[in-house]
Amino acid sequence: MLFSLDASNNHLSGKIPRWIWKFPHLQVLDxxxxxxxGSLPLGFITSQIREVYLSRNLLGGTLTKGDGAHNDYSSYPLNVLDLSHNQIKGTIPRWISILPRLNYLLLNNNEFYGEIPIPFTLEQVKLIVISHNHFSGQLSSVLTSNISTVSYNGYITKDLELVTKTNLYTYKGKPLDSLSGFDFSNNNFSGEIPPQISYKDDMKFLNLSNNQLKGSIPPSFSRLLQIESLDLSHNNLSGTIPSELAALTFLGSFSVAYNNLSGKCPQAAQFATYGDDDYGGSFIDMESFYASSGVSFVMVLLIIASVLYINPYWRGVWFYLRQDHHH
Structure with missing residues (x-):
């Protein structure tokens, strides 16, 4: 009986043959x-398969054809779905978000668009990477909380790649609890950052950069005590960086650049290690801003006064303009 089929890292081309999905006991396909x-065939998620790895191919088409209406995906055991780095288009199908044991979903670097039809459950999902697409809508509609959900406790048998600001992580054969995070970057998500993200206190990374998010950074992010990478750059966020984030002692990569933030950076050792690029175009210390503005204003007055004192011609022009203004 065939339980696992690995044909990765070859030069195989053409459409994926349909006979692959006819093995009755196939659980892992790479x-x-x-x-x-070409397009993925209908029924490529079978009632026994647990892990599907199809990343870095030339797959196209959509995933919504038929939309799984003929299958009861709420009983399927799929745990890992990696379709990243392809050319798949269209909206995300409803059946993906109702798979009861889907812990790892990678759809990044495709041509998906539109809103997420059903929110993912925070207690169930470990990893969602949907960056570099054209998803839109309120970010708060992407995630929900359901304490009754039980996730599948197993192992990752194949490679999962995750790129953060500074590192490339490859996870293989690791317990599911060793990797947790969300990458929604480089899309068109709008609205405020939903505070319920902080309920996922085992999160290792969070990337919301390059969207259209507004509002403030939730102080409840201080609950993400295991987070190592946090990127909120290139949005329309305002307000201050919450001082509560000083509690994030494992934070090794942090960026809020290119927002409309003000105030001071949290007083903690880890924040002292970040460079100007992590705050640039975004972070404004208002006290310094007002002070520098006052100095600039005084300097302009001094320069004008010096020019008028030294140059008789411009002094004459100045007095002429003043007289004309009063008349």
Whole structure:
């Protein structure tokens, strides 16, 4: 009986043959890093498969054809779905978000668009990477909280790649609890950052950069005590960086650049290690701003006074303009 099929890292091309999904006991399928093209066939998620790795191919088409109406995906055991780095288009199908054991979802670097039809449950999902697409809508509609959900406790048997600001992580054969995070960057999400993200206190990374998010940074992010990478750059966030974030002692990568933030940086050792690029174009110390503005104003007055005192011609022009203004 065939439980696992690994044909990754080859030069296989053409459409994925349908016979692959006819193995009745196939649980793990890895066809990543090939040159497969065309659309995925209907029924590529079977009632027994647990892990599907199809990343870094030339797959196109959509995932919504048929939309799984003929299958009861609420009973399917799929745990890992990696379709990243392809050319898949269209909206995200409803059946993806109702898979009861889906812990790892990678759809990044495709051509998806539109809103997420059903929110993902924070207690269930470990990893969602949907960056570099064209998703839109309120970020608060992407995630929900349901304490009754029980996640599948197993192991990652194949490679999962995750790129943060400073590192490339490859996870293989690791317990599911060793990796947790969300990457929604480089999309068109709007609205405020939902505070319920902080309920996921085992999160290792969070990337919301390059969207259209507004509002403030939730102080409840201080609950993310295991977080190592936090990127909120290139949005429309305002307000201050919450002082509560000083509690994030494992934070090794942090950026809020290119927002409309004000105030001072949290007084903590880890924040002292970040450079200007992490705050640039975004972070304004209002006290320094007012002070520098006052100094600049005084300097302009001094320069004008010096020019008028030294140069008789411009002094004459100045007095002429003043007289004309009064008349």
């Amino acid at each position: 066809l990543s890093r090939n040159k497969f093209s």
